[in-house]
Amino acid sequence: MDKRSDRTTGTAGHLTREDSVDPATETFVTHRNLLFTVAYEMLGSAADAEDVLQETWLRWADVDFDTVREKRAYLVRITTRQALTRLRTLRQRKESYVGPWLPEPLLTTPDVAEDIELADSVSMAMLLVLETLAPTERAVFVLREVFDIDYDEIAEAVDKSPVAVRQIAHRARAHVAARRPRETVSPAETRGVLAAFQQAVETGDLRRLLDMIAPDIVLLTDGGGIVQAALAPVVGADRVGHVLGRLDAGVVLRPAQVNGYPALILRLGDRIDTVLALLIDEGLITGLYAVRNPEKLSRVDHETAVSR
Incomplete structure (x- = not known):
């Protein structure tokens, strides 16, 4: 059995010192907070974001690490695909939710407030605006507007052409702009x-x-x-x-x-x-x-x- 596969019994991201010897595990841990943020902004649920990270890790552990040129992009692609699958399931659950649905709140570290764009992107208000987007629109908006990922990389993550992704990004950007607060409050x-x-x-x-x-x-x-x-x-x-x-x-x-x-x-x-x-x-x-x-x-x- 591959050594990395043998280490996947724990929760992704809560790995031991021994795991850090493995370059693939080091790469995953290095980008873990980024991957969690991508999944959380797409889902509005920390619990589901953690599940997505676990699924991402299991798939990453089976990849031939040496054949991956852009490790960060590859991990974001896996995370996005897993989050899109779960987002469609979540939408079905929300249809039967009792009363208003709100995102799962996070107690965030003080440094998040120093990055106004990051703070705005995970704010309750923004997450509720993102809820009004279709799943693919939400993924494209988050990856492009929040994480500044290239259109080509986003296209691979959402299985669309770069031209289509640009159109989706434009539509999602206009949709969000019409619904977000008129001013950004620090x-x-x-x-x-x-x-x-x-x-x-x-x-x-x-x-x-x-x-x-x-x-x-x-x-x-x-x-x-x-x-x-x-x-x-x-x-x-x-x-x-x-x-x-x-x-x-x-x-x-x-x-x-x-x-x-x-x-x-x-x-x-x-x-x-x-x-x-x-x-x-x-x-x-x-x-x-x-x-x-x-x-x-x-x-x-x-x-x-x-x-x-």
Whole structure:
């Protein structure tokens, strides 16, 4: 049996020191954070992204390493194909999902906020925009706009011609531009708004809270049918303010770096109850994303490295 194949029983990326002797394993580990980010941005699910990485590793372990010229491109190609297959399955699952579906939040490392483009690409708001793209459009947009991969390489990854990929990229770019916020708000600006928002919620200052949120603000709550959550978007400043004013008195709000931007983690006792991310546009909070589904909260217990 090939030595690399014999080492695939563990989780991809959690490999021992002995594995690093193998050049193929070293290459995989070197690019692991990049591959995870590609899969996560395509799927919006860290759990599924990890499964894609495991599948990528199994296929990479069977490749004749010496015949691969561009190792990074080859790994991205495998990851993209596996993610596309899983994305189509996920879309079927989402059709029967109870209530609004939100991406699985990640507690990200501080350096992600320093890369504005990377932070924007993994933000809750952007991941929700990417959800409106067809699978191939999403893959092409992520690979081109976020990771700046050549059209020829993308074409091999999605089994399209370079000409077709350029057309898909143009269409996806226009689609995203029409739906993303009009301005890119830096993590530093978000942090200031978040601090004021947190204080208003904690003190019950409804007037100050209403001054901070847009009249047509939208609150999405993802309970996955497991915990209590609104089954439809909550729209309008008054309705959202009413929901925020009814937070459990025992909830403790703590700021954290989630998906590249400042967010709030709400705890009840020793457990995480909700991750709350903000969308800010022209100085006002226009969107609130509350992830309550406990199956999606494991990645805010420890930092996840993302890169491009």
